[in-house]
Amino acid sequence: MNLSTLRLPRPLETDGSAEKIREALAASTILLWQQGRLKVPLLHISATLVEALQRARLQRRIRFGFEDVAGRLAAEKKGIDELRQKTASQQQDRISRLLLFSGDGADRLYRHIEQIMMEHRRRLLGCRLDTDSKALGKLLGAGSAGIKVILVEHKDAVSDVLRALVNGRE
Numbered sequence: 001m002n003l004s005t006l007r008l009p010r011p012l013e014t015d016g017s018a019e020k021i022r023e024a025l026a027a028s029t030i031l032l033w034q035q036g037r038l039k040v041p042l043l044h045i046s047a048t049l050v051e052a053l054q055r056a057r058l059q060r061r062i063r064f065g066f067e068d069v070a071g072r073l074a075a076e077k078k079g080i081d082e083l084r085q086k087t088a089s090q091q092q093d094r095i096s097r098l099l100l101f102s103g104d105g106a107d108r109l110y111r112h113i114e115q116i117m118m119e120h121r122r123r124l125l126g127c128r129l130d131t132d133s134k135a136l137g138k139l140l141g142a143g144s145a146g147i148k149v150i151l152v153e154h155k156d157a158v159s160d161v162l163r164a165l166v167n168g169r170e
Helices: 010-014 018-027 047-058 066-086 107-119 133-139 155-167
Strands: 029-031 039-043 062-064 097-101 124-129 149-152
Touching: 010 018, 010 155, 018 155, 047 062, 047 133, 047 149, 047 155, 062 066, 066 107, 066 149, 097 107, 097 155, 107 124, 149 155
Parallel strands: 039 124, 097 124
Antiparallel strands: 029 039, 062 149, 097 149
């Protein structure tokens, strides 16, 4: 995935923050897993990022757990594919979903994440968080339950979370 040419949600492109966000995403990347082929941005947890994630959760724009995330993305892809077949126009690929995952998963989880990211690469950006699942669960109000994978579902919530990367650095 080429982060420098990544098409972000329209609100970020129009307000001029897209280039700064691309730079923030490219500033720190990591191999998804040891034998993997994908490099993903490594996001550092900041107060602004936590606030954006908590806001998205309150708006019910976050899904937890790999199975739920994979099922939701597959259903959406089916609908998008059907729409593309019905309409002759070709839509430009643009990030509209954000897949965030903790750093304490097993290789098997990261292999599955890599498959999901490849299958949905037209609209999904995957980023690894510099935290473990227990801390992520605590940050998102899940108590002591660990959360390894979350999906930010709506373009406005995705924009808000990505803006937090830049706002947290200033």
